[in-house]
Amino acid sequence: MGDLAIRVENLSKRYRIGQRERYLALRDVLARAISAPFRVFSSNSKPDGRNPRSDYIWALKDVSFEVKQGEIVGIIGRNGAGKTTLLKILARITRPTSGYAEVRGRVGSLLEVGTGFHPELTGRENIYLSGAVLGMTKREIDRKFDEIVDFAGVAEFIDTPLKYYSAGMQMRLAFAVAAHLEPEILLVDEVLAVGDLEFQKKCLGKMEDVSRGGRTVLFVSHQMNQIRRLCERVIWLDAGQIVREGPTHEVVSAYEAAMTSGEWLRRERPDTPRVKARFLRWEIVEPRNDQPNVLTELGPVTIRFFVQVYEPIRLGHHGIALFSSEGQMMWGTATNDLNVTEGLHEFTYKLTTLPLRPGAYFWRVSLYDEQGLVDVWDCVPELIVATQPMGHPRDEWAGLLNIPYRFTVNGVRSRV
Amino acid sequence: MEVRTFPETSLQTTGQRAAPVLITPPRGWLDLNLRELWEYRELLYFFVWRDIKVRYKQTIIGAGWAIIQPFFTMVVFSLFFGLLAKIPSEGLPYPIFYYSALLPWMYFANALNGATNTMIEHQRVITKVYFPRLILPLAAVLAGLVDFGIAFVILIGMMLFYGVVPTGAVLLLPFFLLLAVATALGAGLWLSALNAIYRDVRYAAPFFVQFWMFASPVAYPSSLIPERWRWLYGLNPMAGVIEGFRWALTGQGSPPNVLLLVSVAAVLVVLLGGIVYFRRMESTIADVV
Numbered sequence: 091m092g093d094l095a096i097r098v099e100n101l102s103k104r105y106r107i108g109q110r111e112r113y114l115a116l117r118d119v120l121a122r123a124i125s126a127p128f129r130v131f132s133s134n135s136k137p138d139g140r141n142p143r144s145d146y147i148w149a150l151k152d153v154s155f156e157v158k159q160g161e162i163v164g165i166i167g168r169n170g171a172g173k174t175t176l177l178k179i180l181a182r183i184t185r186p187t188s189g190y191a192e193v194r195g196r197v198g199s200l201l202e203v204g205t206g207f208h209p210e211l212t213g214r215e216n217i218y219l220s221g222a223v224l225g226m227t228k229r230e231i232d233r234k235f236d237e238i239v240d241f242a243g244v245a246e247f248i249d250t251p252l253k254y255y256s257a258g259m260q261m262r263l264a265f266a267v268a269a270h271l272e273p274e275i276l277l278v279d280e281v282l283a284v285g286d287l288e289f290q291k292k293c294l295g296k297m298e299d300v301s302r303g304g305r306t307v308l309f310v311s312h313q314m315n316q317i318r319r320l321c322e323r324v325i326w327l328d329a330g331q332i333v334r335e336g337p338t339h340e341v342v343s344a345y346e347a348a349m350t351s352g353e354w355l356r357r358e359r360p361d362t363p364r365v366k367a368r369f370l371r372w373e374i375v376e377p378r379n380d381q382p383n384v385l386t387e388l389g390p391v392t393i394r395f396f397v398q399v400y401e402p403i404r405l406g407h408h409g410i411a412l413f414s415s416e417g418q419m420m421w422g423t424a425t426n427d428l429n430v431t432e433g434l435h436e437f438t439y440k441l442t443t444l445p446l447r448p449g450a451y452f453w454r455v456s457l458y459d460e461q462g463l464v465d466v467w468d469c470v471p472e473l474i475v476a477t478q479p480m481g482h483p484r485d486e487w488a489g490l491l492n493i494p495y496r497f498t499v500n501g502v503r504s505r506v
Numbered sequence: 507m508e509v510r511t512f513p514e515t516s517l518q519t520t521g522q523r524a525a526p527v528l529i530t531p532p533r534g535w536l537d538l539n540l541r542e543l544w545e546y547r548e549l550l551y552f553f554v555w556r557d558i559k560v561r562y563k564q565t566i567i568g569a570g571w572a573i574i575q576p577f578f579t580m581v582v583f584s585l586f587f588g589l590l591a592k593i594p595s596e597g598l599p600y601p602i603f604y605y606s607a608l609l610p611w612m613y614f615a616n617a618l619n620g621a622t623n624t625m626i627e628h629q630r631v632i633t634k635v636y637f638p639r640l641i642l643p644l645a646a647v648l649a650g651l652v653d654f655g656i657a658f659v660i661l662i663g664m665m666l667f668y669g670v671v672p673t674g675a676v677l678l679l680p681f682f683l684l685l686a687v688a689t690a691l692g693a694g695l696w697l698s699a700l701n702a703i704y705r706d707v708r709y710a711a712p713f714f715v716q717f718w719m720f721a722s723p724v725a726y727p728s729s730l731i732p733e734r735w736r737w738l739y740g741l742n743p744m745a746g747v748i749e750g751f752r753w754a755l756t757g758q759g760s761p762p763n764v765l766l767l768v769s770v771a772a773v774l775v776v777l778l779g780g781i782v783y784f785r786r787m788e789s790t791i792a793d794v795v
Contacts, residue, residue, distance in 0.1 A: 105793065178792070182636040185532050185789045194526040201634045208556060210563040215556075222552040223635055251563075 093194075095275055095306040096157040096180065100189035102330075103150040103175050149175040151330040152189065159195075159274075162307040164321030164338060166314070166345055169468055172330040173310045177201060177277045180308065195274030195306070198225050202279075204264035209253035213244055213263055216252050220267045234270045241292075242266035269296040275306045294319060312468050313415055314342050315450055349470040367403060367430070369455055369467040370396040375438070383471045388478070388494055391444045395437040395455055395469075403430040407458040408437065412473070415450040420490070446475045447492045532789040539785070543638050553645035557620075558652050572653035573660055576612045580605040587725045596727050596758050599668045605661055606755050607724045607748045610686045613654040614744060615715050617687070620646035621694025622711045625702035629795045639788045640781070643694045647687055654683075665755070673757030682750040688773045689743040695780030699787040702795045723748050728765060740768030743776065 150172045157163050165173045178184045180191055181199035206223030207216050217238055221231040231238075239245050242263040244255070252260060278297070297320060300307065311317050317324060317338065324341040326333045334341050349371060373382035376392040385391060395410075406429065411422035437455070453469040479492055543550075562568040580601055587593045588600035595603040621643035625632065628642055665672070701707035719725075722744040731739045739745050746769025753761055 178633075179529060182527070182529060183633060184792045186529065188531055190531075191529040192526045193529065197527075197636075199635055202630070205634045206631050208560060210560050211556065215559065219552055219556055222549050223631060223637070225635075225637075228548055228552075 093159040094156055094192075095159040095161070095194055096155075096308070097192045098153060098155050098176075098180075098189075099191070101150055101153045101176070101179065101186050101191055102148060102188045103172075103179060103184070104146050104148050104187040106146055148330045150179070150186070153327075153330070153332055154189075155325060155332065155335060157306055157308065159306055160304045161323060162309060162321050164317040164324040165308060165310045165327060166312075166317060166324055166342070167327035167333075168470070169466055171327040173327055174201070174279055175330075176327070177279050177308065177310060180275075181277050193275060196225065197275045197277065198271045198273030199277040200224070200268050200271070200279065201277070203261060203268065207252060207260070207264060210251055212251055213239075213248040213255070216263065217267055220264065221270075224268065224271050225273060226271060230272070238263075238266045238270050241269060241296075265293055269293055272300075273305070275308070276300060277308045279310045280312065312452065312470070313450070314346065314470070314472065315415070317342060346471045366401040366459065366464045367397055367399040367457055368465050369457070369469075370398055370434075372396070372453060372455075372469045374473075381474075384474045384476050385444060386476050388443055388445060388492070391441045393439045393441070393453075395453075397430070397435045397437060397457065399430050399432050399435060402432055403428065403457070403459045403464065405460055406430060406464070409454075409456040409458075410439065411454045413452050413454060414490075415452070415472070418490075420446060420451065443494075444475070445491050445493045446477075447490060448475050448477060448479055450474055532786075539638075543640060546637050546641055549637055550641045550645055550648075553641060554649045557645055557649035561649070561653075569653075569656055572656040576605060576608040576657050577660060579608055579612070583608070583725055593726050594729070596729065596752075598670070598752075598756055598758050602664060602668055602670055602756065603727075603752070604725075605664060606752050609654065609657055609661060610682070610747050610751045611719060611722065611724045611744065612657070613650055614686050614690050614747070615719070616653065617647045617650035617690035618694050618697070618715060619711065620650060621690065622697040622701050622707065624694075625698045625791060625795050626705075626708070632795055633792050639791055640695070640784055643698045643784075644691060647691045647694055650690070651687070661755075670756050672755055675754045675757055675761070677754075678750070679754045682747050682754055685743065685750070685770065685773055686747045688777050689747065692743075692773060692777035692780040695784040696776070699784045699791070702787070702791050718742070718744065721745075727752075737764050737768050740765040741772050743769045743773040745769060746773075 149170075153172070153176065165176065167173055175184070177199065178201070179186050180193060181197060181201070183199070183201075204220065206220040208219060211219065217235060218228070218231055221238075222228070226234075239248055242259075242265070244259055244263050247255060247259065252263075255263070294316065297307065297309075307320075309317070309320055321338045323336065324338045325335045326341050326345050334344055372393065372395045374385060374391065375394050376390060377385075377387045379386055405427050407424065407426050408428050409422065409424040412420045414420055451473040453473060454466065455469065456466040457464040475492075477492060562571060565571065567574070583604040584600035588595065588604070598606075624642040624646050625639070632639060632642075697707055697711055701711070721742050723730075728736070728739060728745060728749050746766040750761075750766060752758065
């Protein structure tokens with residue numbers, strides 16, 4: 091038997107519903123504020139005494155698994171499946187309700203980019219501060235300082251307060267610090283979903299190096315391409331339980347198939363509060379081709395989301411957003427005062443065109459009712475845009491859009 | 507957080523690798539684990555350093571604020587409580603009488619206020635990374651000492667100006683300062699943990715501190731309190747601290763014997779209780795903050 095780095099036995103974590111909502115990551119809260127600006131101020135946001143569903147939810151329930159030293163294990167699953175909770179318990183940020191985990195080795199957690207950054211401090215000072223917060227000693231930071239600055243490419247601004255950095259520069263600096271963390275066990279949550287593509291590649295490369303260095307990595311992501319690239323083994327979580335665990339290609343294919351077919355549902359548990367509605371799957375209706383998540387034409391596009399409604403939604407609110415694989419929002423819109431009866435529904439969007447540069451994207455769809463969030467789903471599989479690039483033949487990645495155009499040159503006789 | 511070393515485990519030890527950390531549900535009251543705190547001393551240093559660096563960024567007079575606050579309060583107190591209300595000052599010039607009390611008091615009030623808000627201000631870090639949370643209020647309390655140091659220089663100048671010569675008692679000053687730190691930390695631990703759960707604390711704390719000031723001999727000498735109630739007055743640890751400060755600096759008045767003993771006892775109770783309560787809360791703070 092190889093050396094174990096992590097052993098998890100019957101790990102469970104219970105939250106009060108209200109508690110759990112506040113537990114959402116900042117980006118969820120922001121996404122909610124963006125997609126439902128008025129709902130944020132309504133009943134759901136502030137404790138107003140009457141909590142209609144003051145119930146408990148098991149974010150994790152009897153989860154057991156082992157991770158060997160030097161393994162890179164991916165954790166996948168829908169939003170709210172318990173992935174982040176699992177990482178938070180292993181990182182000792184929160185404690186389990188029952189069960190236990192044994193962790194051997196120095197643990198570094200990367201649950202957010204820029205943990206510990208302070209806008210008033212300079213880049214140099216922030217490297218030390220963030221490094222210390224993430225668990226590096228001062229000596230370690232001293233030793234890696236130049237490498238970090240170099241990796242981030244911010245040498246000229248190193249003594250400038252962070253608040254004058256562009257968002258991209260802050261992100262790069264934050265990543266650079268994180269990438270130079272050298273724990274024996276690294277817990278990573280989604281953070282690679284940000285930053286520009288070039289830098290993202292650099293980070294993925296760095297992470298591969300880290301694993302080759304014999305370090306153990308637990309990696310949460312919604313992006314199957316990253317999971318495929320980095321992980322040897324994958325754990326698929328849903329409703330706080332392990333659905334399947336095994337070699338990456340097997341589990342990811344099963345996961346994507348389940349998401350696409352829609353036949354699979356979160357298994358209802360007696361202690362799970364009743365869900366009012368749930369997004370099941372999505373597909374491209376027009377233009378048709380054999381892969382319902384691949385867009386091959388620049389013309390009109392019809393997209394369909396299936397929603398199973400268990401309890402009628404009155405005066406609901408539905409939001410949709412399209413994100414690039416870097417996490418940049420490409421487009422979003424929302425519908426208010428939506429009334430949906432019980433049963434299976436399809437939400438259909440007809441777009442005149444979706445002129446995005448080729449690549450991977452994902453939809454985020456949400457549904458709210460008067461009480462608040464009903465369901466939010468980062469759609470799986472991803473939307474793959476595989477249209478003919480219209481740009482310069484040698485530079486297909488220039489810009490975000492892939493706009494059909496014609497270019498002409500005409501001589502003009504009179505003065506304009 | 508419980509960190510236990512396992513004598514026997516399914517995890518194979520290769521010799522130089524660290525013992526496994528066991529992550530379990532919270533249990534037990536007396537699991538202070540102060541050794542872990544020691545292991546994180548470097549992070550404590552960085553938090554203190556950051557608090558000091560950030561405090562007066564983008565202010566025009568910067569650290570001048572550390573002087574302005576106690577100095578002008580002293581002026582106002584000398585004018586109204588002293589010259590107008592004629593409150594006895596144990597033979598000291600009013601400016602010395604008030605400034606020597608305002609110095610520890612303002613340190614205490616600011617440190618307590620800073621510590622109270624740490625859990626909320628560092629919410630993002632707390633929910634993203636593990637370290638002993640106790641470091642945060644501790645850093646807030648320690649960072650306040652810099653302001654104290656700056657304001658203290660003014661006191662030395664004032665004492666020269668008024669010709670107040672300290673006696674040998676001045677050697678006890680560090681002890682009284684330590685007592686003030688312990689009081690701020692003790693109360694700060696309670697308030698910061700409570701603040702994480704009940705945001706009301708945030709609004710109640712300034713009131714609380716204000717009342718506390720009038721229950722401390724800042725604006726008046728403790729000799730105004732009848733002798734037989736003096737010990738009860740000492741239950742307010744800041745009473746002992748402030749009286750002690752005045753006495754150690756100026757040699758005026760008598761050493762606050764009974765009062766001080768009671769104060770020390772009270773500090774120990776508040777501080778130990780605060781540590782235990784905070785340590786107990788620590789494991790769930792990330793879920794509620």
